[in-house]
Amino acid sequence: MSGTVSNTFQDDMDTQGKSIPGSTDRSEKRFRFILALCGSLIVLLLLAILVTLLVTALPSIKEFGLFFFIGKVWDATTETFGALPFLVGTLFTSFLALLISIPFSLAISIFLGEYFKEGAISGFLRSAVEILAGIPSVIYGLWGLFLLMPAVRFIEMKIGVAPHGVGILTSSLILSIMIIPFSASLGREVITLVPGDLKEAAYSLGATRFEVIKNIVIPYARSGLTAGILLALGRAIGETMAVTMLIGNSNFLPTGIFSPANTMASVIANEFAEATGVTAASLIYIALVLFFVTMIVNIAGTYVIHKLSIESSKEVS
Amino acid sequence: MENTVLKIENFSASFGDNRILKDINLTVPRNVVAALMGPSGCGKTTLIRCVNRMHELIPGATVSGRMTLIDEDIYAMQPIILRRKVGMVFQKPNPFPTMSIYENVIAGYKLNGIRIPKPELDNIVEQSLKKSALWDEVKDALHRKGTFLSGGQQQRLCIARALAMNPEIMLLDEPTSALDPKSTSQIEELFVELKKNVTMLLVTHNIAQAARVSDVTAFIYLGELIEFGPTEKMFTVPKDKRTEEYLTGKFG
Amino acid sequence: MTGNHVKRRLAEDIFFKGMVCLFAFISLLPLFLILYYITKNGIAVIDWDFLTSLPRPIGEAGGGVFNAIVGTLMLIILSGVISIPCGIAAGIYLSENKAGKLASGIRLSVVVLQGTPSIVIGIIAYIWIVAPLKTFSALSGGIALSIMMLPVIVKTTEETLKLIPYHLKEASLALGVPYYRTILKVILPSGISGILTGILLSVARITGETAPLLFTAFGNQFMNINIFKPIDSLPYRIFYYAMSPYPEWHSFAWGASFILVVLTLVLNLIARGISVKWKTRF
Ligand SMILES: Nc1ncnc2c1ncn2[C@@H]1O[C@H](COP(=O)(O)OP(=O)(O)O)[C@@H](O)[C@H]1O
Ligand SMILES: [Mg+2]
Numbered sequence: 033m034s035g036t037v038s039n040t041f042q043d044d045m046d047t048q049g050k051s052i053p054g055s056t057d058r059s060e061k062r063f064r065f066i067l068a069l070c071g072s073l074i075v076l077l078l079l080a081i082l083v084t085l086l087v088t089a090l091p092s093i094k095e096f097g098l099f100f101f102i103g104k105v106w107d108a109t110t111e112t113f114g115a116l117p118f119l120v121g122t123l124f125t126s127f128l129a130l131l132i133s134i135p136f137s138l139a140i141s142i143f144l145g146e147y148f149k150e151g152a153i154s155g156f157l158r159s160a161v162e163i164l165a166g167i168p169s170v171i172y173g174l175w176g177l178f179l180l181m182p183a184v185r186f187i188e189m190k191i192g193v194a195p196h197g198v199g200i201l202t203s204s205l206i207l208s209i210m211i212i213p214f215s216a217s218l219g220r221e222v223i224t225l226v227p228g229d230l231k232e233a234a235y236s237l238g239a240t241r242f243e244v245i246k247n248i249v250i251p252y253a254r255s256g257l258t259a260g261i262l263l264a265l266g267r268a269i270g271e272t273m274a275v276t277m278l279i280g281n282s283n284f285l286p287t288g289i290f291s292p293a294n295t296m297a298s299v300i301a302n303e304f305a306e307a308t309g310v311t312a313a314s315l316i317y318i319a320l321v322l323f324f325v326t327m328i329v330n331i332a333g334t335y336v337i338h339k340l341s342i343e344s345s346k347e348v349s
Numbered sequence: 350m351e352n353t354v355l356k357i358e359n360f361s362a363s364f365g366d367n368r369i370l371k372d373i374n375l376t377v378p379r380n381v382v383a384a385l386m387g388p389s390g391c392g393k394t395t396l397i398r399c400v401n402r403m404h405e406l407i408p409g410a411t412v413s414g415r416m417t418l419i420d421e422d423i424y425a426m427q428p429i430i431l432r433r434k435v436g437m438v439f440q441k442p443n444p445f446p447t448m449s450i451y452e453n454v455i456a457g458y459k460l461n462g463i464r465i466p467k468p469e470l471d472n473i474v475e476q477s478l479k480k481s482a483l484w485d486e487v488k489d490a491l492h493r494k495g496t497f498l499s500g501g502q503q504q505r506l507c508i509a510r511a512l513a514m515n516p517e518i519m520l521l522d523e524p525t526s527a528l529d530p531k532s533t534s535q536i537e538e539l540f541v542e543l544k545k546n547v548t549m550l551l552v553t554h555n556i557a558q559a560a561r562v563s564d565v566t567a568f569i570y571l572g573e574l575i576e577f578g579p580t581e582k583m584f585t586v587p588k589d590k591r592t593e594e595y596l597t598g599k600f601g
Numbered sequence: 602m603t604g605n606h607v608k609r610r611l612a613e614d615i616f617f618k619g620m621v622c623l624f625a626f627i628s629l630l631p632l633f634l635i636l637y638y639i640t641k642n643g644i645a646v647i648d649w650d651f652l653t654s655l656p657r658p659i660g661e662a663g664g665g666v667f668n669a670i671v672g673t674l675m676l677i678i679l680s681g682v683i684s685i686p687c688g689i690a691a692g693i694y695l696s697e698n699k700a701g702k703l704a705s706g707i708r709l710s711v712v713v714l715q716g717t718p719s720i721v722i723g724i725i726a727y728i729w730i731v732a733p734l735k736t737f738s739a740l741s742g743g744i745a746l747s748i749m750m751l752p753v754i755v756k757t758t759e760e761t762l763k764l765i766p767y768h769l770k771e772a773s774l775a776l777g778v779p780y781y782r783t784i785l786k787v788i789l790p791s792g793i794s795g796i797l798t799g800i801l802l803s804v805a806r807i808t809g810e811t812a813p814l815l816f817t818a819f820g821n822q823f824m825n826i827n828i829f830k831p832i833d834s835l836p837y838r839i840f841y842y843a844m845s846p847y848p849e850w851h852s853f854a855w856g857a858s859f860i861l862v863v864l865t866l867v868l869n870l871i872a873r874g875i876s877v878k879w880k881t882r883f
Contacts, residue, residue, distance in 0.1 A: 139624030168809020270718025330716030433777030
């Protein structure tokens with residue numbers, strides 16, 4: 033770490049002919065040191081989080097190893113811990129939520145990025161999306177309990193399955209509402225960035241607006257839209273409160289979209305406060321997995337955005 | 350020449366391996382306007398940025414040779430002490446956007462944490478703004494932000510900011526190139542007035558400007574000092590063929 | 602033939618636009634419903650008593666969320682005190698060191714931290730603070746929330762400072778102002794609106810966080826201002842009341858939600874106001 037810190041003292045550079053005495057000002061060095069220190073602290077924080085999770089999960093990792101991921105039974109009384117139900121629960125709810133949200137977030141992106149770039153309606157829609165993003169998760173959960181849950185229960189009774197009201201579908205619905213703002217705002221940005229001359233070229237060939245959107249805008253903005261979806265997925269996977277309140281807290285492998293379940297995040301929220309010993313270690317093991325999964329998804333999303341901004345800056349020059 | 354302010358001896362400067370200035374020798378006497386001219390990219394900016402050691406802030410930048418400011422070795426001084434004795438005015442006016450006109454003028458004191466009683470500060474502000482011919486225009490708006498002024502006024506504010514520190518020498522890097530003709534001539538008139546008190550090193554790629562305002566002129570070409578002498582002499586009988594070609598517009 | 606073809610394409614065009622508008626506005630439906638529910642159910646329970654009294658056991662009428670409001674404010678202050686200085690300093694570091702190993706390491710860490718699920722951060726604060734002190738505490742909650750604030754502050758600071766023209770820094774350095782004073786007195790003030798906006802947005806974000814508080818600040822039905830004791834917060838109170846079987850507590854959850862949403866909206870509005878009004882003109 034100290035090597036990287038010291039190369040920031042740019043003023044103290046060596047010069048060929050005559051060495052320029054760098055500023056000997058103590059306070060300047062101290063200042064640069066503090067900046068680098070605070071920066072390093074963030075890296076250290078991340079490493080410390082990683083190490084903490086690894087070390088405290090170790091008893092469970094030792095005991096269950098990779099079987100943790102295929103074990104179907106989660107039972108604290110017999111100290112048998114398999115996380116498969118929660119992995120399935122997480123994947124199921126997140127991807128279902130993603131599926132539900134994509135048409136809506138895409139519609140908002142196209143609406144704001146193509147049809148109505150400016151004006152009152154677009155300003156209104158944009159603020160609405162921002163407000164949606166700012167509403168706390170626990171309030172989504174509360175609302176879901178009193179509106180979505182009865183609605184789903186009603187459907188369940190109509191089609192004749194056990195009327196839990198809570199479960200995978202209810203959680204996916206609330207999640208899809210919560211992640212729309214994330215993919216929509218990034219989607220709007222990339223759609224706005226599509227060069228006007230490309231679109232004009234297509235119009236001049238007689239294409240309709242729909243054809244331009246389908247054949248020019250969407251393909252051009254594809255990687256940005258993908259990044260938005262990835263970041264939204266990251267959110268959905270890690271989302272805790274609303275899901276905890278609506279998924280039904282069941283540790284069995286989900287059997288369908290109406291069945292109660294648990295996600296990795298919700299099982300931690302439900303059980304960690306009372307857990308000790310191997311149970312706690314196993315929950316931390318889940319947290320570790322959650323940490324890695326969201327890390328990969330987020331790095332991938334950010335990487336796509338980064339590549340995107342490099343490409344667009346190339347085009348300008 | 351007695352009474353030398355700035356003396357540059359065998360001075361070279363580089364960006365990495367790219368040697369920009371080659372063995373410059375130059376002596377600037379007191380109370381003159383010394384023009385540095387030459388085609389774009391020849392190293393004028395680099396040279397004056399070596400005088401207040403701003404050059405070395407760029408990673409990989411190096412220098413060799415000697416520079417003295419009133420017999421003091423510039424490269425043996427603390428940069429921050431040196432820079433308080435050397436005023437600099439940039440190509441684009443750059444008043445501090447968060448400060449009022451008043452605060453901009455005394456920015457050198459304020460930012461350096463030098464405490465001065467308020468009446469004295471008022472005096473410094475008034476004198477500096479008068480010297481830079483801005484006082485009459487802004488005396489009733491001293492507490493407005495400096496960025497609300499016009500481009501020419503902003504540049505005179507920056508000159509006042511430099512003057513407030515009582516510099517031994519002022520470095521001016523094409524100070525009028527971003528301004529309209531009227532502001533340009535106002536600032537040129539200002540130089541004639543200012544040189545009674547301070548020495549000025551004026552970078553310009555405008556030959557006519559060098560002819561109008563400077564007492565001595567240096568012609569730099571591809572990083573070398575080609576010719577240096579009284580402006581009148583150089584413009585009438587240039588010694589070097591390249592100077593002549595430059596003055597007659599053959600290049601640059 | 603071609604006439605039909607063109608007609609079909611035009612119809613398709615209109616149909617698509619209609620669908621886009623329809624879907625865009627359907628996605629607003631939940632927002633309106635949520636705001637409607639919060640307002641309708643929230644206003645019904647909010648009165649002076651609700652804002653200024655403590656929770657009462659079930660069966661006793663009345664009671665309020667005063668301790669939760671105080672707790673939320675305390676948690677905001679705690680996490681701000683911890684994360685703001687360090688976050689701004691790291692942001693300055695990034696804007697001053699665009700390349701370099703440490704800089705890219707910090708950038709990567711910021712991305713990862715920002716994406717880390719809040720429940721994981723709750724666990725971390727539990728292991729680091731709650732377990733050694735053997736008690737839930739406001740401090741551990743504040744630390745969990747500060748870890749969530751930190752990446753947002755670093756990022757907004759860096760992005761704000763990157764936009765400040767380099768010539769301002771040179772103007773200051775040329776006056777003989779030392780580097781650290783140049784940063785603190787010229788660069789930071791020029792970016793103050795952007796940085797403040799970032800801080801307020803990050804505060805708005807953590808104000809509603811519940812998951813990191815479940816095993817840290819926990820909750821407390823009594824008034825507490827000791828940072829080494831468990832403390833109540835609005836989001837936790839909402840969760841607690843929402844999951845209870847009592848209709849009266851459910852209405853309290855709506856009341857607390859109303860306060861929380863107003864708080865976050867006000868923070869967002871102030872943030873937006875600052876970024877417009879205080880914007881530095883270069
Ligand atoms: N920051 C820099 N890094 C590398 N090379 C530079 C830098 N600034 C200027 N140069 C090079 O130095 C030479 C002289 O530049 P400069 O002193 O700005 O010229 P002038 O002011 O006479 O137009 C140019 O060829 C330019 O490409
Ligand atoms: Mg230049």
